[in-house]
């Protein structure tokens with residue numbers, strides 16, 4: 349049916365808004381800006397906001413897109429929004445047809461490589477050109493890979509990174525992907541995603557091992573407090589610059605880090621952003637053992653293969669006994685941290701830090 353010949357009803361418009369939320373494949377910034385502009389035009393009419401300052405890159409791009417629609421009538425904007433979403437539907441259909449957890453052997457993942465052999469499921473972050481920064485797709489894929497690993501016949505599950513980094517943490521361009529409901533909706537969606545993501549680590553039923561091949565930043569560090577063992581190359585560093593980014597700790601680190609390393613050492617990392625070497629992280633209990641980079645892979649994998657020969661039921665039951673007492677507390681901490689972060693993401697301190705990184709004015 350030729351949709352452009354029709355007038356989109358309010359119901360069509362609302363359906364399209366819901367479809368956008370279900371898109372798993374990122375349609376790209378240009379399309380997202382167009383969607384934003386059409387949504388604003390359809391609901392509020394021509395651009396009525398003061399023009400943002402030149403350094404307010406994200407809001408300026410949004411303002412430009414909305415303003416470019418001039419005096420397009422609300423009904424036409426609504427129709428154009430519905431047509432644009434419908435043109436994106438092939439990616440919607442194909443992504444929703446993917447059966448979660450059916451494809452663990454290196455296929456079905458855009459941002460990970462997942463393999464399973466010798467009793468070990470290995471999940472490798474695979475965005476080496478971006479230092480394995482975790483974008484929205486990767487959050488979803490890691491959750492999918494963990495859920496599949498929890499049910500497969502492996503004994504242990506390993507997370508590691510491809511390239512020179514373990515992971516540079518949250519992909520800061522995630523913050524530019526603003527839904528029609530604006531920054532508040534973005535912050536809320538991100539808090540929901542983060543809570544679900546960290547929840548997968550809290551509930552993971554088998555021993556979870558990190559093989560930290562290089563520097564780790566932000567959430568890739570905080571999550572380590574939920575792992576059962578952490579092996580690190582002597583090239584690895586551990587950095588949680590939350591205050592510098594106008595943010596606050598996540599991954600249950602506000603609870604696990606003070607317990608693991610003492611409250612004062614946790615303060616140095618989580619509040620003051622002190623970067624630890626692998627040796628320092630090991631001395632403070634965050635890392636289990638450090639290996640010279642030249643022999644790291646060989647030594648660690650020899651050890652892990654031996655672990656994976658242990659009787660599966662005993663291993664799984666022991667993990668449950670250890671985690672059981674803490675699980676409820678960890679979920680409470682996770683919920684609180686996400687709640688606090690939701691507010692932080694709306695702060696000027698956070699916005700300025702992200703804009704400075706994206707406009708190449710700052711790096712860690």
Ligand SMILES: CCCCC/C=C/C(=O)SCCNC(=O)CCNC(=O)[C@H](O)C(C)(C)COP(=O)(O)OP(=O)(O)OC[C@H]1O[C@@H](n2cnc3c(N)ncnc32)[C@H](O)[C@@H]1OP(=O)(O)O
Nearest residue numbers: 477478479481516517518519520521538542566567711712
């Ligand atoms: C929704 C849940 C939210 C959960 C909350 C999580 C919070 C966190 O994880 S906070 C930590 C966030 N991470 C950062 O702030 C790191 C930012 N990155 C850097 O400071 C640097 O890139 C670096 C120190 C990690 C590496 O520097 P360098 O060796 O000089 O390499 P490049 O900067 O040239 O990086 C290559 C390439 O990768 C892009 N990139 C690296 N990290 C990120 C990142 N975290 N987010 C987005 N993009 C990242 C970098 O921009 C370069 O891209 P191109 O210029 O396009 O090549």
